[in-house]
Amino acid sequence: MWASLFRVVALVRKELLAILKDPRSRYSFLLPPILQCLIFGYAATYDLNDIPYAVFDQDHGAAARELLSRLDGTRVFHRIANLTRESDIAAAIDDKKALLVIQIGQDFERNLLLGKAADIQVIADGRNSNTAGVASGYISTIVNDFNAHWSADHGLDAPPVQVTERAWYNPWLETRWTMIPSLIGTITLIQTMMFAAMSVARERELGTFDQLLVTPLRPYEIMVGKALPAMAIGLVQATTILFVAQLWFQIPFQGSYAALYAGLILFVLAAVGIGLFVSSIANTMQQAMLYAFVLIMPFALLSGLTTPISNMPVAFQYFTLINPLRYAITIAQRVYLEGVGMDRLIPDLWPMALIAMFTLGTATWMFRNKVQ
Amino acid sequence: MTGELYASLRRIIALVRKETYQIVRDPSSIVIGVVMPLLLILLFGYALSLDVKNLAVAVVLEAPSPAASELAAGFRLSPYFDATVITSMEEARELMLERKVDGIIRLRPDFARQLAAGTAQVQVIVYGGDANRGRAIESYAEGAVAEWTARRLSAGQGTATGLVTVVSRLWFNEAVDSHYYLVPGLIVMVMTLIGAFLTTMVMAREWERGTLEALFVTPVRSAEILLGKTLPYFALGMLGLALVILAARFLFDVPLRGSLVVLIGVSMLYLLVALGMGLLISSYFKNQLIASQITMLVTYLPALMLSGFVFDLRSVPAPVNAIASAFPARYFVSIMQTVFLAGDIWSVILPNAAVLAGMVLVLLVLSIVATRKKLV
Numbered sequence: 001m002w003a004s005l006f007r008v009v010a011l012v013r014k015e016l017l018a019i020l021k022d023p024r025s026r027y028s029f030l031l032p033p034i035l036q037c038l039i040f041g042y043a044a045t046y047d048l049n050d051i052p053y054a055v056f057d058q059d060h061g062a063a064a065r066e067l068l069s070r071l072d073g074t075r076v077f078h079r080i081a082n083l084t085r086e087s088d089i090a091a092a093i094d095d096k097k098a099l100l101v102i103q104i105g106q107d108f109e110r111n112l113l114l115g116k117a118a119d120i121q122v123i124a125d126g127r128n129s130n131t132a133g134v135a136s137g138y139i140s141t142i143v144n145d146f147n148a149h150w151s152a153d154h155g156l157d158a159p160p161v162q163v164t165e166r167a168w169y170n171p172w173l174e175t176r177w178t179m180i181p182s183l184i185g186t187i188t189l190i191q192t193m194m195f196a197a198m199s200v201a202r203e204r205e206l207g208t209f210d211q212l213l214v215t216p217l218r219p220y221e222i223m224v225g226k227a228l229p230a231m232a233i234g235l236v237q238a239t240t241i242l243f244v245a246q247l248w249f250q251i252p253f254q255g256s257y258a259a260l261y262a263g264l265i266l267f268v269l270a271a272v273g274i275g276l277f278v279s280s281i282a283n284t285m286q287q288a289m290l291y292a293f294v295l296i297m298p299f300a301l302l303s304g305l306t307t308p309i310s311n312m313p314v315a316f317q318y319f320t321l322i323n324p325l326r327y328a329i330t331i332a333q334r335v336y337l338e339g340v341g342m343d344r345l346i347p348d349l350w351p352m353a354l355i356a357m358f359t360l361g362t363a364t365w366m367f368r369n370k371v372q
Numbered sequence: 373m374t375g376e377l378y379a380s381l382r383r384i385i386a387l388v389r390k391e392t393y394q395i396v397r398d399p400s401s402i403v404i405g406v407v408m409p410l411l412l413i414l415l416f417g418y419a420l421s422l423d424v425k426n427l428a429v430a431v432v433l434e435a436p437s438p439a440a441s442e443l444a445a446g447f448r449l450s451p452y453f454d455a456t457v458i459t460s461m462e463e464a465r466e467l468m469l470e471r472k473v474d475g476i477i478r479l480r481p482d483f484a485r486q487l488a489a490g491t492a493q494v495q496v497i498v499y500g501g502d503a504n505r506g507r508a509i510e511s512y513a514e515g516a517v518a519e520w521t522a523r524r525l526s527a528g529q530g531t532a533t534g535l536v537t538v539v540s541r542l543w544f545n546e547a548v549d550s551h552y553y554l555v556p557g558l559i560v561m562v563m564t565l566i567g568a569f570l571t572t573m574v575m576a577r578e579w580e581r582g583t584l585e586a587l588f589v590t591p592v593r594s595a596e597i598l599l600g601k602t603l604p605y606f607a608l609g610m611l612g613l614a615l616v617i618l619a620a621r622f623l624f625d626v627p628l629r630g631s632l633v634v635l636i637g638v639s640m641l642y643l644l645v646a647l648g649m650g651l652l653i654s655s656y657f658k659n660q661l662i663a664s665q666i667t668m669l670v671t672y673l674p675a676l677m678l679s680g681f682v683f684d685l686r687s688v689p690a691p692v693n694a695i696a697s698a699f700p701a702r703y704f705v706s707i708m709q710t711v712f713l714a715g716d717i718w719s720v721i722l723p724n725a726a727v728l729a730g731m732v733l734v735l736l737v738l739s740i741v742a743t744r745k746k747l748v
Binding site: 024025028032036039040042043044045046047048049050051052093094095096099123124125126127128129130131134137140144162163164165166167168169170171173174175177178190191194198202282284285286287289290291293294297298300301302304306307308310311312313316330333334337338340344 | 398399400403404407408411412415416418419420421425426428468469470471491492493494495496497498499500501502503504505506507510511513514517543549550552553565569573574577657660661662664665666668669673676677678680682683684685686687688689692695696706709710713714717719720
């Protein structure tokens with residue numbers, strides 16, 4: 001028992017030395033997570049804070065002017081042109097100068113004063129339909145606001161039903177609050193899985209793995225010795241991102257660190273397990289990297305990070321069940337924003353433990369039975 | 373002179389042949405050339421959708437009344453919502469905590485009385501953990517309520533008022549199908565992956581194994597080595613491109629409103645940029661482990677996050693925007709979305725293509741410098 005522990009510690013020490021001794025690899029594990037978190041924290045948002053638009057106002061009335069001044073007053077919308085001809089609309093949108101064009105027809109104000117419905121046309125650039133949808137949503141909100149004031153000023157009945165809105169756990173519905181806790185898992189997954197996948201493949205390619213096999217180290221000891229350093233890297237990276245989220249982006253942390261780290265440790269274990277599994281199959285580093293990548297890609301895309309899982313076809317929803325990132329993102333968001341305790345996290349914790357057990361077990365078996 | 377050119381050509385052909393054998397015999401190259409594009413097509417085409425549908429909500433009907441039940445039915449029948457009607461707020465809160473629903477529509481017990489008195493309240497509570505979805509629920513709930521109001525008004529149960537209504541039209545994507553912009557983005561991902569990843573490993577491997585030194589003692593020149601390495605992967609990349617374009621047209625019915633020639637031409641240009649990035653990274657780091665990590669950081673993730681492919685670059689702060697401009701992906705995404713959905717709009721295509729061409733030049737020169745015949 002002591003001897004076994006001693007051998008594992010020696011291997012872990014050697015692995016850590018190999019990583020930390022080389023300054024290039026030392027930085028390649030610490031700097032990228034911070035940079036990525038900062039850059040993606042700002043970039044990965046569906047919120048819009050600058051919408052260039054053009055106006056084609058055929059009415060020129062006071063009501064139209066007031067509506068437009070409401071848009072301009074938001075600081076999100078900025079008017080780049082007042083169009084005078086219908087044919088200019090296409091030019092403004094085609095060149096990507098304007099995200100949308102608002103067209104106000106001739107009898108806009110007349111209709112409005114007559115108590116008839118007055119239309120405004122919003123023509124949006126659908127090359128990114130999500131952005132266009134968000135921008136149109138902003139316009140609807142502003143128009144609703146205008147309507148409420150117009151009704152009050154002209155002695156009309158208030159609309160019969162009012163909708164009041166509240167968002168739990170993220171009062172301003174900022175995408176960043178959703179995104180950054182998710183990045184804890186995503187960024188960590190990519191580097192730890194890659195690292196674990198390369199670790200054994202590298203020894204195989206250099207021929208040192210055979211040497212390792214003739215030492216007193218047993219296969220499971222090799223596996224533990226390879227897994228622990230990779231896990232340590234993953235946890236350090238996750239902690240770094242957690243720091244950036246709290247200190248730089250100032251997103252309030254609601255939950256307990258114990259619950260978060262329980263989830264993270266299991267997650268990193270599962271990620272390393274998958275990495276070592278890939279590593280045990282691959283013969284060269286190139287193969288290891290490509291196979292790892294072929295897995296990372298669907299893991300990242302089918303995790304709920306960019307698009308919700310419930311929007312996916314059922315077959316893909318089943319695939320997400322073996323995706324450790326899916327659970328990590330759920331856990332990080334729920335602990336970070338909602339502050340839920342362990343009891344609510346159990347459905348997300350045990351699948352990761354299962355993934356880790358299966359992959360690590362298979363990898364160990366492969367170590368023993370695959371000698372070139 | 374002609375003899376020299378001929379000899380050079382022969383050397384390149386020999387290298388290309390060797391590299392082609394290596395690709396064909398190594399299953400992992402086939403993985404990236406064929407499996408990866410197909411996987412991406414499936415993922416982006418079928419699995420990723422930002423379209424709003426099946427928003428899971430709980431409609432809390434605290435005291436049933438004809439009006440409230442009618443409104444609740446409106447939610448249940450809406451194609452956008454997957455609504456469960458329940459009767460208590462506690463139950464709704466529990467559903468939210470179990471993450472069974474993303475939103476709660478609450479009709480208070482006095483809904484009918486308030487409505488009769490003038491104005492009733494509908495409370496919409498959304499789960500903020502997924503902000504995008506939360507916002508979608510808010511706006512579609514408003515829409516559902518407005519529709520119900522309009523129906524009531526036209527049925528004569530209220531007063532008609534003239535107010536501004538918004539009529540939205542989405543140019544280039546009238547059906548509001550998110551495939552329309554995801555699939556052109558997919559081409560960017562495939563090109564980036566094939567280009568950068570394969571070449572990264574190829575050069576770094578030769579350095580690491582010392583076989584490049586063996587090449588140096590042959591008459592082969594650095595530029596010829598690079599060309600010999602690039603051509604086979606260029607061909608593999610074009611194969612990937614063909615797969616994706618076919619899928620976009622025939623599997624997902626994304627229209628191609630510009631010309632195919634422009635599409636292929638620009639894609640070739642971008643493939644060169646990606647190959648150049650891979651070559652440069654591997655010739656500089658000369659180590660497969662580090663080169664692969666760096667490639668991941670500077671190609672795949674920026675192509676996904678900093679290209680305007682999923683997340684619009686209009687909203688990012690200026691410094692991040694400047695960083696995004698340093699990566700080639702955003703220029704290619706801009707061209708792809710335009711060529712596919714809008715047409716050959718030269719005022720978008722030309723400036724972006726010019727930047728890409730400039731990047732190719734810089735990358736090639738730097739790669740040749742980095743692979744100069746010298747021992748390390």
